[in-house]
Amino acid sequence: xVVGADVEEVAEATPELEQEAERAASRRGMLIAAPSxxxxxxxxxxxxxxxxxxxxxxxxxxxxxxxxxxxxxxxRRLFDPLVGEIALRSFGLAVTTTLLCLLLSYxxxxxxxxxxxxxxxxxxxxxxxxxxSNFLVRTYAWRVLLGSDGPISQLSQLFGGEPIRILFxxxxxxxxxxxxxxxxxxxxxxxxxxxxxxxxxxxxxxLYADGxxxxxxxxxxxxxxxxxxxxxxxxxPTLGAYVTPALLGGARTTLLGDYIVSQFLAARxxxxxxxxxxxxxxxxxxxxxxxxxxxxxxx
Numbered sequence: 001x002v003v004g005a006d007v008e009e010v011a012e013a014t015p016e017l018e019q020e021a022e023r024a025a026s027r028r029g030m031l032i033a034a035p036s037x038x039x040x041x042x043x044x045x046x047x048x049x050x051x052x053x054x055x056x057x058x059x060x061x062x063x064x065x066x067x068x069x070x071x072x073x074x075x076r077r078l079f080d081p082l083v084g085e086i087a088l089r090s091f092g093l094a095v096t097t098t099l100l101c102l103l104l105s106y107x108x109x110x111x112x113x114x115x116x117x118x119x120x121x122x123x124x125x126x127x128x129x130x131x132x133s134n135f136l137v138r139t140y141a142w143r144v145l146l147g148s149d150g151p152i153s154q155l156s157q158l159f160g161g162e163p164i165r166i167l168f169x170x171x172x173x174x175x176x177x178x179x180x181x182x183x184x185x186x187x188x189x190x191x192x193x194x195x196x197x198x199x200x201x202x203x204x205x206x207l208y209a210d211g212x213x214x215x216x217x218x219x220x221x222x223x224x225x226x227x228x229x230x231x232x233x234x235x236x237p238t239l240g241a242y243v244t245p246a247l248l249g250g251a252r253t254t255l256l257g258d259y260i261v262s263q264f265l266a267a268r269x270x271x272x273x274x275x276x277x278x279x280x281x282x283x284x285x286x287x288x289x290x291x292x293x294x295x296x297x298x299x
Contacts, residue, residue: 048281055274063268074275083259083276090256093170094238097177101185101234102227104178109189109226110219113196127186139176139247146172146248168250176244181237185230192226193219232291236284256280 056070077083112123130138144150148165156164166172200222204214220227242257249255256276263273
């Protein structure tokens with residue numbers, strides 16, 4: 001209760017005052033977000049626009065990029081058999097890597113989500129340990145392990161076998177990609193399973209469902225947002241991977257990532273390299289849209 005004349009009168013809330021308050025809050029939000037927005041525009045949006053513009057340019061006889069006389073020649077080259085072969089190889093490797101990461105990660109994520117908090121925290125730290133070291137250093141370590149003089153080959157020779165050289169093969173690239181992107185599958189799966197209502201599984205078991213049926217009808221559908229999120233987080237960077245194929249695959253394994261780099265550095269064909277980059281980014285954008293429509297809102 002307001003008593004006495006010394007108490008200031010509270011201004012009555014009007015639509016004009018509410019709108020002014022909303023505008024003030026909007027201005028404060030824009031000021032706070034301005035540094036991040038400027039950084040994204042300068043180092044993300046502008047380079048993307050440059051790549052997109054270069055994809056319509058033409059290449060001179062000296063290898064220079066000429067911006068006049070825009071054409072679709074670089075996009076027509078996307079339908080060359082060589083590009084299709086490389087794209088199909090990259091797509092197949094990305095799908096295989098995603099499936100292997102899912103098969104390896106789901107049991108681990110399930111185990112982590114069903115452990116006590118103390119054990120769960122230890123397992124989370126173990127999963128995140130690879131992030132503590134540089135990705136390039138870890139990839140170079142696989143060169144030692146998979147080489148003809150590496151521990152795997154020496155172990156084979158110790159038992160009377162032939163030297164094993166996995167390095168510079170598709171198998172080596174697959175091993176490196178699965179190792180590098182496995183945590184990106186484990187963490188979304190763990191987040192989905194950790195938030196799941198496990199009483200639904202108990203209800204399924206009370207209704208005489210066996211373990212496999214309860215998993216197939218209850219657990220896996222409820223963890224689908226984590227499966228979608230993890231699959232997208234693994235598939236997108238794997239499709240355009242460059243470091244792992246370059247170090248573990250060598251010249252024998254040409255994927256989209258190193259093929260695009262070769263167009264910029266070796267062939268000096270920036271328009272075609274830009275067109276390839278735009279095509280790959282379009283596929284990645286489609287996968288990202290699927291993530292936000294299917295899984296992103298529920299994680």
